[in-house]
Amino acid sequence: xxxxxxxxxxxxxxxxxxxxxxxxxxxxxxxxxxxxxxxxxxxxxxxxxxxxxxxxxxxxxxxxxxxxxxxxxxxxxxxxxxxxxxxxxxxxxxxxxxxxxxxxxxxxxxxxxxxxx
Amino acid sequence: xxxxxxxxxxxxxxxxxxxxxxxxxxxxxxxxxxxxxxxxxxxxxxxxxxxxxxxxxxxxxxxxxxxxxxxxxxxxxxxxxxxxxxxxxxxxxxxxxxxxxxxxxxxxxxxxxxxxxxxxxxxxxxxxxxxxxxxxxxxxxxxxxxxxxxxxxxxxxxxxxxxxxxxxxxxxxxxxxxxxxxxxxxxxxxxxxxxxxxxxxxxxxxxxxxxxxxxxxxxxxxxxxxxxxxxxxxxxxxxxxxxxxxxxxxxxxxxxxxxxxxxxxxxxxxxxxxxxxxxxxxxxxxxxxxxxxxxxxxxxxxxxxxxxxxxxxxxxxxxxxxxxxxxxxxxxxxxxxxxxxxxxxxxxxxxxxxxxxxxxxxxxxxxxxxxxxxxxxxxxxxxxxxxxxxxxxxxxxxxxxxxxxxxxxxxxxxxxxxxxxxxxxxxxxxxxxxxxxxxxxxxxxxxxxxxxxxxxxxxxxxxxxxxxxxxxxxxxxxxxxxxxxxxxxxxxxxxxxxxxxxxxxxxx
Numbered sequence: 001x002x003x004x005x006x007x008x009x010x011x012x013x014x015x016x017x018x019x020x021x022x023x024x025x026x027x028x029x030x031x032x033x034x035x036x037x038x039x040x041x042x043x044x045x046x047x048x049x050x051x052x053x054x055x056x057x058x059x060x061x062x063x064x065x066x067x068x069x070x071x072x073x074x075x076x077x078x079x080x081x082x083x084x085x086x087x088x089x090x091x092x093x094x095x096x097x098x099x100x101x102x103x104x105x106x107x108x109x110x111x112x113x114x115x116x117x
Numbered sequence: 118x119x120x121x122x123x124x125x126x127x128x129x130x131x132x133x134x135x136x137x138x139x140x141x142x143x144x145x146x147x148x149x150x151x152x153x154x155x156x157x158x159x160x161x162x163x164x165x166x167x168x169x170x171x172x173x174x175x176x177x178x179x180x181x182x183x184x185x186x187x188x189x190x191x192x193x194x195x196x197x198x199x200x201x202x203x204x205x206x207x208x209x210x211x212x213x214x215x216x217x218x219x220x221x222x223x224x225x226x227x228x229x230x231x232x233x234x235x236x237x238x239x240x241x242x243x244x245x246x247x248x249x250x251x252x253x254x255x256x257x258x259x260x261x262x263x264x265x266x267x268x269x270x271x272x273x274x275x276x277x278x279x280x281x282x283x284x285x286x287x288x289x290x291x292x293x294x295x296x297x298x299x300x301x302x303x304x305x306x307x308x309x310x311x312x313x314x315x316x317x318x319x320x321x322x323x324x325x326x327x328x329x330x331x332x333x334x335x336x337x338x339x340x341x342x343x344x345x346x347x348x349x350x351x352x353x354x355x356x357x358x359x360x361x362x363x364x365x366x367x368x369x370x371x372x373x374x375x376x377x378x379x380x381x382x383x384x385x386x387x388x389x390x391x392x393x394x395x396x397x398x399x400x401x402x403x404x405x406x407x408x409x410x411x412x413x414x415x416x417x418x419x420x421x422x423x424x425x426x427x428x429x430x431x432x433x434x435x436x437x438x439x440x441x442x443x444x445x446x447x448x449x450x451x452x453x454x455x456x457x458x459x460x461x462x463x464x465x466x467x468x469x470x471x472x473x474x475x476x477x478x479x480x481x482x483x484x485x486x487x488x489x490x491x492x493x494x495x496x497x498x499x500x501x502x503x504x505x506x507x508x509x510x511x512x513x514x515x516x517x518x519x520x521x522x523x524x525x526x527x528x529x530x531x532x533x534x535x536x537x538x539x540x541x542x543x544x545x546x547x548x549x550x551x552x553x554x555x556x557x558x559x560x561x562x563x564x565x566x567x568x569x570x571x572x573x574x575x576x577x578x579x580x581x582x583x584x585x586x587x588x589x590x591x592x593x594x595x596x597x598x599x600x601x602x603x604x605x606x607x608x609x610x611x612x613x614x615x616x617x618x619x620x621x622x623x624x625x
């Protein structure tokens with residue numbers, strides 16, 4: 001199976017909430033290991049495209065969560081906690097990352113100081 | 118007088134800087150390493166990465182985006198890759214690769230990423246110059262008409278190089294290519310003809326570190342490091358660094374050129390540069406062409422060498438002279454890379470193994486060597502004396518086959534052969550002994566006007582060694598007139614002839 005066809009298959013699987021049994025059987029029995037790896041790669045990409053991941057150091061209250069969800073109406077927003085972040089949040093949309101944590105702010109400040117001093 | 122800063126002042130300085138800094142959050146583009154090997158990392162994500170953009174791995178290693186495919190970006194690593202693993206995060210930096218150039222680089226030995234190699238600290242301050250830059254346009258340039266003196270008689274007389282020219286040095290291994298380049302750098306110390314200084318940049322690509330160290334030591338010994346910068350990407354450096362080295366040299370050269378200075382860049386050598394680029398391209402699975410080189414191998418060298426130029430006075434009047442070096446295999450100048458670079462440059466200096474082994478050093482084949490700038494890059498005086506030189510040499514070469522039948526030739530032919538022998542002998546020169554303009558003119562004038570016809574061949578070297586000093590003591594004003602570079606009038610020629618004849622008497 002060529003790359004384009006595997007990509008189409010991945011898009012087909014992602015388009016449905018529940019995976020069709022026929023497709024499931026086909027994927028598990030007919031695809032080679034190499035094709036399966038490629039399919040997983042495309043599925044992950046499509047999933048990342050549709051999902052916004054919001055990491056925070058502490059628990060975000062319901063009101064803030066709603067506000068964030070409204071900003072990304074067409075995407076699925078997933079909230080998680082990350083002990084490394086201390087304060088602030090980190091938003092990941094596909095491969096774009098907006099790091100609003102204190103840790104990143106300090107790191108950016110240090111880099112800028114190194115360049116200008 | 119040094120100013121002492123207290124820790125309180127330093128803290129206040131930092132606070133002041135922090136208050137003026139713009140640290141608004143920026144969206145960064147990230148990806149994950151899918152595979153790593155042979156200095157190439159394949160990364161997923163990085164959808165907003167541009168070609169040639171600098172990226173940073175999570176462990177601080179820098180890379181360069183070299184291939185952009187639909188789902189994967191291929192990144193060449195700019196340093197060792199042992200600490201990079203699959204799944205590691207890679208971020209774009211939004212920057213293209215470049216160097217921070219300032220006068221502080223002069224006298225330093227650095228790698229293509231400006232990391233010092235001479236065990237001294239280097240402040241990365243200065244103006245930022247990107248490694249890849251478009252060459253100056255036609256209107257921004259002016260014709261090459263100022264000589265770049267190499268101090269090597271054979272070159273300055275027969276294949277003169279001008280400031281802003283690209284002259285290829287081509288030959289087999291161990292024929293003296295690097296020796297010509299080093300002698301040229303050493304000669305810039307003299308500031309011959311009262312011309313402005315030349316900043317020299319020696320770019321070592323894929324060479325042994327021992328050779329680079331020897332070159333640095335020699336330049337230091339001769340006092341040439343006062344105006345020389347060395348960019349070193351040795352054989353043990355990654356192909357990425359070897360690929361970038363000439364571009365770094367060009368960028369540094371452009372900084373000085375745009376300030377109105379004259380720059381000499383030596384690329385030693387572009388054959389190894391082509392090999393490094395071929396290695397990268399094959400690892401990136403780019404389609405291979407002739408001799409497995411990628412299809413854009415010509416463009417690689419043409420865009421590099423086009424950056425050598427002489428800018429118009431309106432743009433500062435600075436120049437970059439490029440001396441690329443190409444190593445041939447078994448004297449084959451019709452191979453792929455040599456023919457490519459020959460077609461790009463404004464002439465070539467062809468060195469032959471046979472001549473080298475026969476003792477003709479520098480082993481320049483005057484018949485195959487050419488300078489497309491020619492007489493425009495010579496002073497009037499040099500043009501005057503060098504005119505008959507080419508003719509004498511070509512006649513000698515034609516008649517050399519008959520030299521073994523010396524007794525069977527007519528007097529005229531024998532005279533021509535003897536003259537040719539003396540001319541060829543005069544053009545020989547020891548390494549690390551560049552000649553000043555006046556000294557070159559004296560030697561060549563003596564040979565071409567027949568003044569050396571009666572001097573035994575074995576005494577020519579002694580003649581050359583001492584004639585300049587003799588004339589300097591006897592008639593300093595004559596040499597000062599000659600040093601100006603103006604055409605020699607009858608009176609000057611007569612005076613010079615007289616001094617040379619008197620010196621020859623002392624030899625006998």
